[in-house]
Amino acid sequence: MTDYKQMWTDLGLNLETHDALLSVLGDVYQRTFMAQKDRPEGMGYFDFVMSEVHGLRVKELQDARAAGRKVIGTFCVFVPEELILAADGVCVGLCAGAEFGFEQAEKLLPPNTCSLIKSFFGFKMSKVCPYLEASDMVVGETTCDGKKKAYEIFRELQPNLYVMEVPQMKNPQDRELLKSEYWRFKGELEKLTGVTIDAQRLKKGIDLVNSKRQALHRLAALRAADPAPISGLDALLINQVAFYDDPVRFTASVNKVCDELEARIKSGKGVTVKGTPRILISGCPMAVPNWKLPGIIETSGGVVVGEESCVGERGSRNLVSQSGKTLDVLMDAVVDRYFKIDCAIFTPNRERLEHIESMARDYKADGVIHYALQFCSPYMIESHTVENSLRKKGIPGIRIETDYSQGDTGQLKTRIEAFLEMIR
């Protein structure tokens, strides 16, 4: 492994704390991923990416910056990567998946803040997130109360923070608001990068992101097979890596895994035996290294066949129409695609209920596990509506509310085992 100490020092990381983080991360990865049986060979690429998560990829970002490109860090699937690529920028999802630096975070935030928000504060305050430090612009958004208000405090730590407004309903004036915010973001990107986004550049950005999403859709569809050709953990990992890998290389690597899965399905092979209880996870996003829930499900005799999540199908479904010729039409197509996202921040949000049902049907799930982060009001409150809707359709479901700690692992395992037993 290359020595990245100088790069990390240059980025202002705390080397000692950062070493401790990487060591824990490596252990958890070994235990969670390498212990799995019958993994597709193509996962080797993703194992490599993870082993270099704070190394090679960060070096690539630094090289890109040295060559004049700008790195834009994001926390949410509402930030249109198409525009970032059109401005010759690099888009990376930021660290928010581990319980790290929470004590420091709680000096600035109420203890009853969700783990995801505490996590990005913790990473920043502990100086262990190279992506944050390598970002020329960090983009926040007004999705939930927690993030919206926390960004005001985060700005004191991260002065290059830019906050984008996301509407709360799906009426015509909400689409107008999102549209004006995307145009404002475009202007901000142009100012940062010195690149003027024209129709040709935007079309190229759309092509790149559509290809990435098509590969993820292909992967998702293959999981409908019984036995499942890939574990939920590996599929989640691919969805997580989608947020920070080079999009072209990533797309090729996902398609390579898909080729292999198609061959598996043809020969009736899978990662589990036919008849293994199939689970759809629905709810809050799971950022690296948040593998807790699928880890418990898949070591309890179930297999996860889909993620109704921003790190999953909610984030990757729907493509941007490429038929437009002018910048205006292409920008509208971008707005149309993102305006369909059925995040729980919207009211009402019936589309999400329909999507959960269609995913359960398409991926032949035997049950749905709703996953909400503690103190995430939008998903926690909506879980009541999801539960009612599943009950009406006769789909078994349970609601899990947890955080990033490991304290409740035993209790969750007991509940999940009972659920799997019930739906078997």
Added chain:
Amino acid sequence: MTDYKQMWTDLGLNLETHDALLSVLGDVYQRTFMAQKDRPEGMGYFDFVMSEVHGLRVKELQDARAAGRKVIGTFCVFVPEELILAADGVCVGLCAGAEFGFEQAEKLLPPNTCSLIKSFFGFKMSKVCPYLEASDMVVGETTCDGKKKAYEIFRELQPNLYVMEVPQMKNPQDRELLKSEYWRFKGELEKLTGVTIDAQRLKKGIDLVNSKRQALHRLAALRAADPAPISGLDALLINQVAFYDDPVRFTASVNKVCDELEARIKSGKGVTVKGTPRILISGCPMAVPNWKLPGIIETSGGVVVGEESCVGERGSRNLVSQSGKTLDVLMDAVVDRYFKIDCAIFTPNRERLEHIESMARDYKADGVIHYALQFCSPYMIESHTVENSLRKKGIPGIRIETDYSQGDTGQLKTRIEAFLEMIR
């Protein structure tokens, strides 16, 4: 006291539970308000209003409905009363200030939901809120995540619920969003009432509400005197009654109290001795019968001289410009006035920090107590920013986080006594 049993039965209240509620409310009122010394005589009107809170005022609403008027129930100061009055409607704030029916509410909502939201669910599910039952339309809004998502569930209990979107930033497109929502609301009111809102009607609505707010401003300004001419509890009560009393009668009653306070100030008289520690309360709204915090402050040797709150100056400050002649111009004036509200749901929200400082200065407060309801993310997170801002200005401040229960009263009293001792 008149017998309202038939009216309450007709409204579908649970008489037994409702009797229990009124009995507790009466006891708390006696203990909290009637035990105070040197109250202005004009408070007699408000004592009477409170003694008839579920009686005479509800009968007035029912009489108005029988005469063809419509009652519109609201939960938030973003609902423009001017438009409701212009449509010949009656505007009432709804019950959300007591820990009542929480066990039932928690069947539909996560336990970590703020008391205000649990309270309106509890009142509905226990069938004890005559205002809710007498409302021809109930208006919710997308202010915070908790309310926004809870309304989706509340609609199942209250089918005549209408939800209004409130923006999250203060940019031109946000004003456009609010404007289009106010026009949508106008249309909805016209449909409900059969009244077409024209310039003349709207001007009359604006006049009525401006007069009410002017009376509240007059009251607020008089509290700058040392000794304070009225207790914080009584002033809060007036601000609470503002939400459901008849606006003309209410305005006259407030002005009567103000006449009396002016005479008191001239003769150097007050409800406390000169030099009593003067407190500004800043934060979440306090609906009837939420008198916990000012009650503790004023039985611990302090006096509350202002409320930076929706039930207080955040809700009542700023008038609507009456200079417009056309409906369009008057509607714009309404939008302009409400768009200035500096609720913590906005990001950034520097105006609120400036308002807290100016209130502390204008009302000669010795310290600020920031009041946040548990699980109210916007105010809880913003309290960090408020604390920093006060520290920079050298204004003493503490942060209180509590709910509607009485369990922490002793602990709060200890903290508040220590704070009063410090600033004395």
